[in-house]
Amino acid sequence: MNLGWQSLGGQGLLIIGLALTVDVRSRRGHKDYAFWFYLFGTLALWVGLAGLYWDRSIREAGYLASNLGMIAARALLLRPVFVVFGGLGITTCLIHLAYRDYLFSLEFPFMLTLIGLATIGLGVLCQRHAPALRKRLNALLPAALRELIEKRAH
Numbered sequence: 591m592n593l594g595w596q597s598l599g600g601q602g603l604l605i606i607g608l609a610l611t612v613d614v615r616s617r618r619g620h621k622d623y624a625f626w627f628y629l630f631g632t633l634a635l636w637v638g639l640a641g642l643y644w645d646r647s648i649r650e651a652g653y654l655a656s657n658l659g660m661i662a663a664r665a666l667l668l669r670p671v672f673v674v675f676g677g678l679g680i681t682t683c684l685i686h687l688a689y690r691d692y693l694f695s696l697e698f699p700f701m702l703t704l705i706g707l708a709t710i711g712l713g714v715l716c717q718r719h720a721p722a723l724r725k726r727l728n729a730l731l732p733a734a735l736r737e738l739i740e741k742r743a744h
Contacts, residue, residue: 594641595638595639595641595642595645595647596638596642596647597638598634598635598637598638598641599634599635599637599638599639599641599642600638601634601638602631602632602633602634602635602636602637602638603631603635604631605627605630605631605634606627606628606631606632606635607631608627608631609624609627609628609631610624610667610735612624612627613735613738614734614735614738628669628671628672629671632660632671632672632675633675635660635675636660636675636678636679639653639656639657639679640653640679640682643683650683650687653679653683654679654680654683656679657675657676657677657678657679657680657683658676658680659676660672660673660675660676660679661673661676661677661680661716662723662727663676664676665716665720665723665724665727666724666727666728666731666739667739668724668739673716677709677713680709680712681705681709684705684708684709685702685705688701688702688705724739728740
């Protein structure tokens with residue numbers, strides 16, 4: 591197992607934690623000081639996960655679950671950067687699996703089409719059910735973070 595990828599993913603989580611702290615402390619201001627922390631933290635986390643996936647340190651199911659978790663983080667924190675990287679990760683993994691299993695068959699173009707349609711469908715489904723999911727997840731959060739998210743939603 592390559593420890594460099596784990597380290598990069600861990601640093602990404604630390605930067606995201608720092609972004610949460612900055613977000614909570616500056617919740618009354620009008621400027622978004624945490625944007626760049628979220629962007630680079632999510633990028634580092636995603637690259638670390640992708641490196642672990644390509645090194646075969648984690649399996650497809652773990653990689654897909656991690657990227658689905660990033661999409662759930664978007665529903666919770668209202669930060670689109672999570673859904674962008676989560677969607678990229680899921681699509682990359684599914685295309686890789688289709689390439690590995692169907693490359694020299696006639697089904698390969700159909701599999702890529704199905705993956706594209708499934709990605710669009712998942713996006714529409716998430717968009718439709720995001721408010722209900724957000725309401726359930728917000729009940730589990732501390733009051734300061736809940737206040738921040740409610741302020742950002744309006």
